[in-house]
Amino acid sequence: MPAHQLAPDITDPAETLAAEREHLAASRAALRAMREHARSLSSDAAGDWVSQQILQALLDQRVAALADHSGTPLFFGRLDRAVDDDLPGTIYVGRRHVHDDRSRPLVIDWRAPVSRAFYQASPSDPMDVALRRRFGYHGGDLTAYEDEPLDQGGAPQHSRLLTEEIERPRSGPMRDIVATIQPDQDEIVRSELDRTVCVQGAPGTGKTAVGLHRAAYLLFTHREKLARSGVMIVGPNRAFLSYISSVLPALGEVKVDQTTVAGILGDHSAPEDPAVSTVKGDARIAPVLRRALWMHIVKPTEGVLFTKGVNRYRVADHEVREVVASLRGTTRYGPGRAALAQRLAHLVLVRMEQRGESPDDRVQDAVARSKPVKQLVEQVWPKLTPQQVLHRLFSDPEFLAAAAKDDLTAAEQALLLWAKPAKSHRSAKWSAADGALMDELGDLIERTAPLGHLVVDEAQDLSAMQLRALGRRCRTGSATVLGDLAQGTTPWSARSWDEVLTHLGFEDGAVTELTLGFRVPREVLDYAARLLPAVAPDLAAPQSLRPGVGSLSVRPAPDPATSLTQAVREALSREGSIGVIVPDASVAAVSESLSRLDHRVLSPDSVEEHRLLVIPATLAKGLEYDHVIVVEPADIVDAEPRGLARLYVVLTRAVTSLTVLHTRELPAQLC
Numbered sequence: 001m002p003a004h005q006l007a008p009d010i011t012d013p014a015e016t017l018a019a020e021r022e023h024l025a026a027s028r029a030a031l032r033a034m035r036e037h038a039r040s041l042s043s044d045a046a047g048d049w050v051s052q053q054i055l056q057a058l059l060d061q062r063v064a065a066l067a068d069h070s071g072t073p074l075f076f077g078r079l080d081r082a083v084d085d086d087l088p089g090t091i092y093v094g095r096r097h098v099h100d101d102r103s104r105p106l107v108i109d110w111r112a113p114v115s116r117a118f119y120q121a122s123p124s125d126p127m128d129v130a131l132r133r134r135f136g137y138h139g140g141d142l143t144a145y146e147d148e149p150l151d152q153g154g155a156p157q158h159s160r161l162l163t164e165e166i167e168r169p170r171s172g173p174m175r176d177i178v179a180t181i182q183p184d185q186d187e188i189v190r191s192e193l194d195r196t197v198c199v200q201g202a203p204g205t206g207k208t209a210v211g212l213h214r215a216a217y218l219l220f221t222h223r224e225k226l227a228r229s230g231v232m233i234v235g236p237n238r239a240f241l242s243y244i245s246s247v248l249p250a251l252g253e254v255k256v257d258q259t260t261v262a263g264i265l266g267d268h269s270a271p272e273d274p275a276v277s278t279v280k281g282d283a284r285i286a287p288v289l290r291r292a293l294w295m296h297i298v299k300p301t302e303g304v305l306f307t308k309g310v311n312r313y314r315v316a317d318h319e320v321r322e323v324v325a326s327l328r329g330t331t332r333y334g335p336g337r338a339a340l341a342q343r344l345a346h347l348v349l350v351r352m353e354q355r356g357e358s359p360d361d362r363v364q365d366a367v368a369r370s371k372p373v374k375q376l377v378e379q380v381w382p383k384l385t386p387q388q389v390l391h392r393l394f395s396d397p398e399f400l401a402a403a404a405k406d407d408l409t410a411a412e413q414a415l416l417l418w419a420k421p422a423k424s425h426r427s428a429k430w431s432a433a434d435g436a437l438m439d440e441l442g443d444l445i446e447r448t449a450p451l452g453h454l455v456v457d458e459a460q461d462l463s464a465m466q467l468r469a470l471g472r473r474c475r476t477g478s479a480t481v482l483g484d485l486a487q488g489t490t491p492w493s494a495r496s497w498d499e500v501l502t503h504l505g506f507e508d509g510a511v512t513e514l515t516l517g518f519r520v521p522r523e524v525l526d527y528a529a530r531l532l533p534a535v536a537p538d539l540a541a542p543q544s545l546r547p548g549v550g551s552l553s554v555r556p557a558p559d560p561a562t563s564l565t566q567a568v569r570e571a572l573s574r575e576g577s578i579g580v581i582v583p584d585a586s587v588a589a590v591s592e593s594l595s596r597l598d599h600r601v602l603s604p605d606s607v608e609e610h611r612l613l614v615i616p617a618t619l620a621k622g623l624e625y626d627h628v629i630v631v632e633p634a635d636i637v638d639a640e641p642r643g644l645a646r647l648y649v650v651l652t653r654a655v656t657s658l659t660v661l662h663t664r665e666l667p668a669q670l671c
C-alpha cells in the first residue's frame with residue numbers, strides 16, 4: 001500500500017520515516033517503469049525517415065528527462081490537504097511528476113499549481129493545507145522529516161531542515177534550490193509569462209537562482225509555446241555560465257540556451273578607451289546609427305529602361321524617386337531594397353499591360369531580377385552590412401557629423417573617430433562596444449528573430465546599447481532582469497532599474513526586491529556594507545540569514561606570500577571550496593606563490609572545477625566559495641574607476657569565511 005495512505009495514522013517518527021521511505025521506493029520503481037515504457041516506444045510508426053529521426057530524438061529526450069539521479073531526492077516535501085477535490089488528499093512535491101501504472105500521481109512536479117502551497121502556505125494563510133512536511137536527505141536517501149501544522153494559526157515555524165540546507169558547504173557548480181524556495185522568491189518564479197520582472201537584490205539573495213527557476217517554471221507551464229520560441233539565459237562570462245550550468249538540467253530542462261552578451265553580439269575584443277566605449281554604449285547613438293544607415297540611400301537621378309526583344313519599357317526618374325520616398329522609413333532597410341526592385345518591376349509590368357500584354361507574377365519576378373533594375377537598386381539603395389556602415393561612420397568625420405546631428409557633441413564625435421582608420425570594413429578591428437552597434441544596425445537592416453523569454457543576469461553592468469540588443473530579442477516575449485545596482489562595475493553601469501527597463505523596451509516591467517541573503521555570513525556582509533554609502537548610497541544595507549560568528553578575519557600581511565600560504569592552509573583544513581580573489585594584475589604572482597599547493601587559475605573561458613582556485617577580481621561576479629581569501633583590497637580598488645564596487649563584489653563571495661590580507665592601507669571605508 002502506498003505510504004501516503006498509511007502516513008496520516010502513524011505517529012511514531014521512526015514508523016513515519018519508514019513509511020515515507022516506502023513511498024520513495026515506490027516512486028522510484030514507478031519512475032523506472034515510466035522510463036522503461038518510454039524506452040519501449042518505437043519511432044517506426046513515423047511515415048518517413050526525417051519524421052522518424054525527429055520522433056526518435058523526442059523519445060530519447062523523454063527517456064533522459066525521466067532519469068532518476070540517485071544523488072537527488074525524487075520528492076522533498078509533502079502536503080496534507082484539507083480540501084475535498086479531484087486531487088489526492090496527500091501530495092508529494094518533487095522535481096518531476098511520477099505516476100503509478102494506474103496513472104495515480106505519486107510525486108507532483110514542484111511547478112504544478114497545486115505545489116504552490118508548499119512554498120506559499122503559512123499559518124495565517126494555510127491555502128487549504130493542514131500539514132506541510134519537509135524531508136531531509138543524505139544523497140538520495142531520506143533521513144529526516146519535519147512537520148509544520150498550518151491549520152492551527154500561530155506564528156510560522158522555524159525550519160531546521162531549511163537552515164541546514166542553507167548552511168550546507170558549497171562544492172562544485174551551483175545547485176538548484178527547489179526544495180527551499182522562499183515565498184518572496186516563489187512569487188517571482190511563478191510570475192506570468194507575459195510579465196517582465198526586474199529583481200534588485202543584494203549579494204547572495206538568490207537572484208540567479210530565482211532567474212533559473214523562473215525559466216524552468218515557464219518552460220513547464222508554457223511548454224509548447226516556449227519550445228517554439230525558446231528561452232535564453234544571459235550571464236556575465238563563461239566561467240559564470242559553467243558555474244550555473246547544472247541547475248536547469250537538474251530540474252529536467254536541457255534545452256535552454258545559456259550564453260553571454262559576447263556570445264550574442266560576437267566576440268569582438270579590440271581594446272578601447274572606456275571613454276569611447278561609454279559613448280558607444282549610450283542610447284543617444286541609436287538615432288545616429290539609424291541616420292547613418294539611411295543616409296546611404298542616394299536620390300535617384302535616372303529611370304529604368306527595360307528591354308524585352310524589340311520592346312522597351314521606361315520608368316521615369318521622378319517615378320523612381322516617388323517609390324523610394326514611399327518606402328523610406330516604412331520598412332527595414334533590407335526588405336526595403338527587395339521592395340524597391342519589386343515596385344520598379346511592377347511599374348514595368350504596368351507599361352507592358354498598357355501595351356496590351358498580359359504578364360504574370362513570374363514576369364514581375366524576372367524583371368525585378370533583371371540587370372537594369374538590379375543596377376538601379378544597387379546605385380540608389382545599396383546593399384550594406386553593419387560593418388560597412390560603422391566603418392564609414394568611424395572613418396569619415398563629415399559623414400559622422402551629418403549622422404550625429406545634435407545627438408552627439410563635437411567632443412563625443414571626436415572620440416568615435418578612429419585615429420588610424422582601417423583600410424576597409426573587412427580589416428577593421430572591432431571592440432566589444434562595436435558589437436552592440438553592429439547588432440543595432442543588423443536589426444535596422446533585417447529583423448532579429450525574437451525569443452519567448454530572456455533571463456538577464458548582472459543586468460546592471462550592461463550599456464544601453466547592449467540592453468537594446470537584448471530587448472529586441474524578446475520584444476514579442478518577456479524578460480527576467482536580475483542585478484544589484486551596488487555591484488555595477490562598468491563605466492556605464494545603470495543607476496536605476498527604470499533606466500534599464502526602458503532600454504530593454506519594457507518600460508512597464510515591475511521592479512521587485514529580494515532582501516534576505518542566503519550566502520554571505522552577517523559579519524562579512526556588514527563589513528562589506530561599509531562600502532555601500534560610497535557605491536550605492538540609495539540602497540539599504542543587506543541582511544543575512546546566516547549569523548556566521550567568527551567568519552571574518554582581516555589581517556595585515558607584511559610578508560604577503562607567507563600570510564597567503566598560511567591562510568590557504570587554514571582553509572584547506574576545513575570543508576568546502578576555496579577562492580583566492582586577487583587584483584587581476586597579481587594573478588600570475590599569486591599563483592606562483594601558491595605553486596606548492598595544488599590549485600588552478602580561473603580564466604574567463606574556464607570550466608575549471610577545483611577545490612582551490614585563484615580568481616582575478618574582475619571574474620568573481622556571481623560566483624561563491626566556502627572560504628574566500630581577498631588579497632590586497634587597495635589594489636583591487638585602484639585598478640579601475642569603479643574599483644570600490646568591484647571590492648564590494650569581491651567581499652561578498654564567501655559562504656563560510658572571509659580572510660582579507662593587506663600589505664597596503666585598507667580603503668578608508670573599511671578602516
Ligand SMILES: Nc1ncnc2c1ncn2[C@@H]1O[C@H](COP(=O)(O)OP(=O)(O)OP(=O)(O)O)[C@@H](O)[C@H]1O
Binds near residue numbers: 204623624
Ligand atoms: N531559497 C534558498 N534556499 C537555499 N539556498 C538559497 C536560496 N536562495 C538562494 N540560495 C543560495 O544562496 C546562494 C546565492 O544565490 P545566488 O547566487 O542566486 O544569489 P545572487 O543574488 O545572484 O548573488 P550575487 O548578487 O552575488 O550574484 C546560492 O548558493 C543559492 O543556492
